[in-house]
Amino acid sequence: MSEIQTLTVLPEEAEIRLDRWFKRHFPAVTHGLLEKWLRAGNVRVDGKRAKSNQRLDAGQAIRIPPLPGGPAPVAPPRPVAVDDKTARMLADAVLYMDDDVIALNKPAGLAVQGGTGMADNHLDAMLDALRFGSAERPRLVHRLDKDTSGVLLIGRTAAATAKLAAAFKSRAARKCYWALVAGVPKHRQGRIDAPLAKLGGKGAEKVMVDEDDGRHAVTYYRIVDNTLKRAAWLEMEPRTGRTHQLRAHCVLLGTPILGDGKYGGKDALIEGTGVSRKLHLHARAVRLPHPRTKAILEVVAPLPRHIKASFDFFGFTEADAGRPFEAFDEE
Secondary structure (H helix, E strand, C coil): CCCCEEEECCHHHCCCEHHHHHHHHCCCCCHHHHHHHHHHCCCEECCEECCCCCECCCCCEEEECCCCCCCCCCCCCCCCCCCHHHHHHHHHCEEEECCCEEEEEECCCCECCCCCCCCCCEHHHHHHHHCCCCCCCCEECCCCCCCCEEEEEEECCHHHHHHHHHHHHHCCCEEEEEEEEECCCCCCEEEEECCEEECCHHHCCCEEECCCCCECCEEEEEEEEEECCCEEEEEEEECCCCCCHHHHHHHHCCCCECCCHHHHHHHHCCCCCCCCCCCCEEEEEEEEECCCCCCEEEEECCCCHHHHHHHHHHCCCHHHHCCCCHHHCCC
């Protein structure tokens, strides 16, 4: 029999279900045994009773009772050889780097983690290309959707990664997003407070507003500029980090993000204009305490080519947004 142990949820494991987390770390533990432990309160998350289907957050502590035969080792992401072209692309995408942190301007279309049919074509498998001589392999701190571009933080050490992840969990980290949406919201500025739940079955990677079972989700937004009733440029700051939060909240406003066919369908496209069909959502900036010095670190990512082209088409000027976070500092 093994001893009682406590493991911490890694940044790349955020949003995974507790039962799937157990399956990943302790494949010998059957679902029936896990449910028995949960009913008895032997498995706890941050000291509280838990359910097998609850979603985990990075940095949470999971109590594991004694296991017959001892625990299975934790398998790290499988690194892959990165070709020279991809290595140069990743190096060119670095916005900021020191001994603790790398801030990457993630290109739209690059998945952060693996998934069905994705093989090893995702950033998590390519992180050795961002070692830059470090003895430790870099680690993901948080995630962005595959088709979202912008600032993505990576820890260069285990200690730095844990502190950065804790900043996101405690909301000491602030995230500013820019989006181009189809149509113009009714109010120039506002707060969206609408809980979100993941759909089951084939829609498992899609969320919907669910007042009964959804997880708390809050987004602040403002219209920076708009062109008649055709499109608007929104600046948004999510105060929670739910899957697809901004995409779902924009639909709730009646203005889906341009190119977001998954949530907006045909309403997310402006036909006959030449505007790209790619998703127009960009993680513009991140601000948080540095994991070692505690000084405020703010990183801003330039727009990707397809969103810049749409800005030019609609006549939007980046300088009109002012400094990131300024509009929501009093909220």
